[in-house]
Amino acid sequence: RAEKAASSTALKTPSVSAPSSKKQALIDTQPPRGTRDFPPEEMRLRTWLFNHFREVSRLFGFEEFDAPVLESEELFTRKAGEEIVGQLYNFDDKGGRRVALRPELTPSLARIILSKGKGLSLPAKWFGIGQCWRYERTTRGRRREHYQWNMDVFGVQGVEAEAELLSAIVTFFSRLGLTAKDVGFRVSSRKLLQDVLGRYSIPSESFASVCVVVDKIDKLPREEIEKELGALSVPPEAVTGILQALTLKSLSGLEDLLGADSDAVRELKQLFALADGYGIADWLQFDASVVRGLAYYTGVVFEAFDREGKLRAICGGGRYDKLLSTFGGDDTPACGFGFGDAVIVELLKERGLLPDLPHVVDDVLVTLDEECRPMLNSVAAKLRAAGRSVELVLESKKMKWVFKRVEQVGASRLIVIGSDEAAQEAVKVKDLATREETLVMIKDLV
Numbered sequence: 001r002a003e004k005a006a007s008s009t010a011l012k013t014p015s016v017s018a019p020s021s022k023k024q025a026l027i028d029t030q031p032p033r034g035t036r037d038f039p040p041e042e043m044r045l046r047t048w049l050f051n052h053f054r055e056v057s058r059l060f061g062f063e064e065f066d067a068p069v070l071e072s073e074e075l076f077t078r079k080a081g082e083e084i085v086g087q088l089y090n091f092d093d094k095g096g097r098r099v100a101l102r103p104e105l106t107p108s109l110a111r112i113i114l115s116k117g118k119g120l121s122l123p124a125k126w127f128g129i130g131q132c133w134r135y136e137r138t139t140r141g142r143r144r145e146h147y148q149w150n151m152d153v154f155g156v157q158g159v160e161a162e163a164e165l166l167s168a169i170v171t172f173f174s175r176l177g178l179t180a181k182d183v184g185f186r187v188s189s190r191k192l193l194q195d196v197l198g199r200y201s202i203p204s205e206s207f208a209s210v211c212v213v214v215d216k217i218d219k220l221p222r223e224e225i226e227k228e229l230g231a232l233s234v235p236p237e238a239v240t241g242i243l244q245a246l247t248l249k250s251l252s253g254l255e256d257l258l259g260a261d262s263d264a265v266r267e268l269k270q271l272f273a274l275a276d277g278y279g280i281a282d283w284l285q286f287d288a289s290v291v292r293g294l295a296y297y298t299g300v301v302f303e304a305f306d307r308e309g310k311l312r313a314i315c316g317g318g319r320y321d322k323l324l325s326t327f328g329g330d331d332t333p334a335c336g337f338g339f340g341d342a343v344i345v346e347l348l349k350e351r352g353l354l355p356d357l358p359h360v361v362d363d364v365l366v367t368l369d370e371e372c373r374p375m376l377n378s379v380a381a382k383l384r385a386a387g388r389s390v391e392l393v394l395e396s397k398k399m400k401w402v403f404k405r406v407e408q409v410g411a412s413r414l415i416v417i418g419s420d421e422a423a424q425e426a427v428k429v430k431d432l433a434t435r436e437e438t439l440v441m442i443k444d445l446v
């Protein structure tokens, strides 16, 4: 059968095309529209940022998880009119299955929590860093992917969990050199809106959709907001009541509106008291206009903003106690946040807080005599085993080239082996700080 196939192939096309003398047209070397490459200098900054994400998550005792970038579309097809759903990067796979590139991490996390059922001991405190996608008409030239850091707590009913998450984000900002003068958090609760809607007998089924519209209050003209709320059968007097309530900026004002026994008032008072315990109260402010744009939030919601007001929200999150039941599971109290990798870098640039992250190695090793290369390799292996990062010059190079390379990679030492050194089983070590040169027996080299 192989011969037959080979012969039939031979008849159709040459097994290997002869190297063409015609120059190949250059491919498009740019990454797909809306996506980014991370060459080393960009990757060092991303790694630096992600290391801070991971270290803060470790300090708070969270465990890392991940999930596929590709998920079943049904995980994200919520009906509340969210932008994140309208911009789903979804398609039919080759098996005809409806799939989507994840636009966020929380639904995947909820799916995994559900998959573990009673086997999962609560509370579960998980964090993840994952690439998330959207398919937006590129008229606005915006990115179609970003990396998101999530921290989520499953199984804690009280706002102690939200306070812990806020403390984690403040810890992160502080590690980067940002203070409460640079960044603040607007904090509210969707129970405020729930309470107000209840006063106008708005059916609970409209709650999520109303929140999605109200979240656009700073992005759309008032009449557009009124129109979209009207389309959700929210009567004009209720629209006025809602928009009025959203102007509240103090808990005392909120208490005047909702009364001292309102859940929203009680929870927010407790949250601010707990925040004070962490020493982060001056980072937080109550702002009734914060509702966030994800349909599944049910309680406390928050977002971090740059106090100069030049940038989009830095991160956001909140409580989502009913997400599991939308997947057919039993509800478990949950809250979490998402923190994108783009706005924070813009903010650090604005504040002159981007770190200098050169490519650095400890030692550059070179031989002047190719006969000595095996011995040079043994020196490289010895140094690497001792934990030193070693750039091994892999080809025969002039010393002028080597010194340029040493500068490029910020090495601390240049280690040279020639026939004289090899004969003594030694190397010449040049300390690049002191310029001092010494002969060192290989057996004594560290």
Ligand SMILES: OCc1cccc(Br)n1
Binding pocket: 084, 103, 104, 132, 133, 134, 143, 144, 145, 146, 340
């Ligand atoms: O924040 C919304 C979002 C989701 C996926 C990808 C990008 Br870029 N932005």
